[in-house]
Amino acid sequence: MSEPRTYRKDTSAAPRGYSSWEAAGLLWLAEAEEDGGASIAELRDVDTTHIDLVQYAPAPATNLAADEFGAALAATHAAGAPAFGAPPARWSSHGFIGPGESPMPMPVEPTQTWGAFFAEQRIRHLLRAGRAKGLWEEEGELFEQVAARLESGEFDDGRPPARIHGDLWAGNVLWTSSGAVLIDPAAHGGHPETDLAMLLLFTAPHIARIIAAYDEAAPLADGWQERVGLHQLFPVMVHAVIFGGGYVRQSVEMARKYA
Template identity: 80%
Template sequence: MLWLAEAQEQGGARIAQLQDVDLDHIDLLQYDAGPSTNFHADGLGVALAATHAAGAPAFGAPPARWTSHGFIGPAYSPLPMPLEPTARWGEFFGEQRIRHLLQLGRSKGLWEDDGALFERIADRLVSGEFDDGRPPARLHGDLWAGNIIWTREGPVLIDPAAHGGHAETDLAMLLLFTAPHIARIIAAYDEAAPLADGWQERVGLHQLFPVMVHAIVFGGDYVSQSVEIARSYA
């Protein structure tokens, strides 16, 4: 959280203030909820672009001062996620996200008949087919709608899985779980930091990561949803 909060000095998104942390709890400053408005959505888009622009040393790089692997998922059952600095985004995302999650899922009996789909996507990623030469962005990493607190002063972000990655990953997660005023957020972001050509066609590729996480943690329709997405890119 501190790594993300550092970007606020350059206009980055507001990050919830950490009050206390221990092995069994994380206490955050309490915020008074407010309405989500077009004005605040526009501000979030611009601020998120600034957070991403603060950058990271590499794709897959952990936050400053963090020396372990990462986590994502519910607090009662978080999934460990590798954080190995990598020169190219496709190699990072293919190996440390898609293949890693495929292995976790297979250990739980998932994707036994569809593993080849995910392997082909990982191969395409690792080959550099989806790399666009953009530098690593400073990602929230788990930016679904529930991790935005809307206050009267504007949105505040909570519960990050921060790392260096591709900016489109945060935006794809906002789109996956339909954050309020999502069209305004994306438009304001695009005006502040123009998105690469064809970004809409890659949304599902980035969404495959959180959907696979949900398939492993919750099962159900998320398993078939992940396979459906995979077929679009395999």
């Protein structure tokens, strides 16, 4: 049987450490595969200038593949993490999120509660990054109010930290003949609703079936639909800082719902 082909992701334009961060996330998420977790792109090699992965042949997303992916993602989350905000194993610095050529540094510091983690290391961190670029000059208090509600524990539900992909938009799910394969993680200990909200933000194929299968495998907490926008505020703020444009207005509108 011939060796599978290799896909080389060029990371030469990324900040130092980016490729190692991504590799650590891939390996950490892949640990859950033995227990039914989602399939993770197989790492072949990593260097400061590239990441080599097995190259997968694309195939249409099917209902069955979506069902299997939803259940598998629940198993990945169930593999857990040492704390909210905890980085992947083999990693001890800050993380990154965003396009490979210009990713944003993101904190990954273990925190006692999800709300405190999301408030400080996601909402406030991005608010500071955005204001340094002249964004949200008049709306800063709005985002601070969201962070204060998070920090108060209002959105904490007592669930333990999940092992999440962290950047699970539709483009980071490869559909192959053997099902979904995940790439480009920003993995950390987080809330499982964050990954699901990302899949909903840019509407992954068969999203309703993915969510239903996930919910059957690991029942979602009451009111999760009302919190989708709260989790989506993070990636929309990332897009606002990196790309500007309509994402700035969208982030303000989303923040207003949770302020």
